[in-house]
Amino acid sequence: MSVSTPASRTARRLRAAVVAGAALPALAAGAPLAAADTAEAVPTCGSHHFKLIENGRHGAAGTVYFEMALDRIHDGDGACLMPSTVDVRWVDIDGEQIGSWAVQRGEPGEPFVLDEGDVAEFTLGHARAGNHAPEECEPTEIYGLDFFVGADEKGARAGMGPGIDVCANTGIEDTGVSPVTPSPYS
Numbered sequence: 001m002s003v004s005t006p007a008s009r010t011a012r013r014l015r016a017a018v019v020a021g022a023a024l025p026a027l028a029a030g031a032p033l034a035a036a037d038t039a040e041a042v043p044t045c046g047s048h049h050f051k052l053i054e055n056g057r058h059g060a061a062g063t064v065y066f067e068m069a070l071d072r073i074h075d076g077d078g079a080c081l082m083p084s085t086v087d088v089r090w091v092d093i094d095g096e097q098i099g100s101w102a103v104q105r106g107e108p109g110e111p112f113v114l115d116e117g118d119v120a121e122f123t124l125g126h127a128r129a130g131n132h133a134p135e136e137c138e139p140t141e142i143y144g145l146d147f148f149v150g151a152d153e154k155g156a157r158a159g160m161g162p163g164i165d166v167c168a169n170t171g172i173e174d175t176g177v178s179p180v181t182p183s184p185y186s
Contacts, residue, residue: 042113045080047149049073049114052158055121062131066124066160069183070149072114079115084108084179086122087148090166091157098140099166105176112182119183127174129165137167 055067070086088102102124114120129139144159167174 042079042081043077044111044150045072045082045114046152047147047154047156048152049075049077049080050147050149050156052145052147052156054158054160059128062128064126064128064164066126068122068124070120070122070147070180072116072118072120074116077116079113081111082114082120082180082182083111083150084181086177086180087155088124088175088177089146090142090164090175091144091146092140093143095146095157097146098142098168100170100173100175102175102177103173104179106179108179109181114182114186118186120180121183122180123178125176125178126164126166129167129174132167132172132174136169137172138169139165140168141165 049072050070051073053069053071055069057064057066059065070082072080085104085108089100090098092098105125112120124145129137132139141162142160142164144157146155146157148155
């Protein structure tokens with residue numbers, strides 16, 4: 001398990017840029033890269049390349065799992081290299097962060113190429129705020145989440161609907177995010 005901190009997020013973004021740079025000669029030489037079918041230079045994906053869609057949610061033993069899809073929008077930019085991690089944080093209606101950043105769970109895979117219209121997937125696992133003492137947790141209803149792809153520091157926002165409470169106490173790491181993988185439904 002790896003823990004996501006501002007320093008580790010910066011390191012991951014730098015690795016994504018380095019991996020993208022290192023992948024370009026390999027692509028030009030025709031070396032395989034997951035989902036790559038082109039020898040052209042492929043830029044690294046950014047948050048602005050995606051629409052985030054909740055595919056479903058289910059729960060067990062005090063945890064809610066959100067199945068998320070990153071839909072590569074048709075913007076004319078062509079294919080991009082998707083890192084296998086995404087950074088996520090809960091936000092209120094004003095865009096202020098609520099609680100801690102999601103912790104990366106599982107070992108990330110290799111970056112992969114997404115064409116416009118392709119989809120990548122990840123899962124958020126969130127321990128319900130009711131699992132903690134209210135005075136410690138400070139339960140707060142969220143509006144949605146911000147997600148950050150690659151070296152993108154601006155990120156993008158997606159609403160999640162009413163009724164999701166998270167711990168406002170940043171000392172409680174109650175959300176985990178899985179590695180990002182290509183969707184079998186692209």
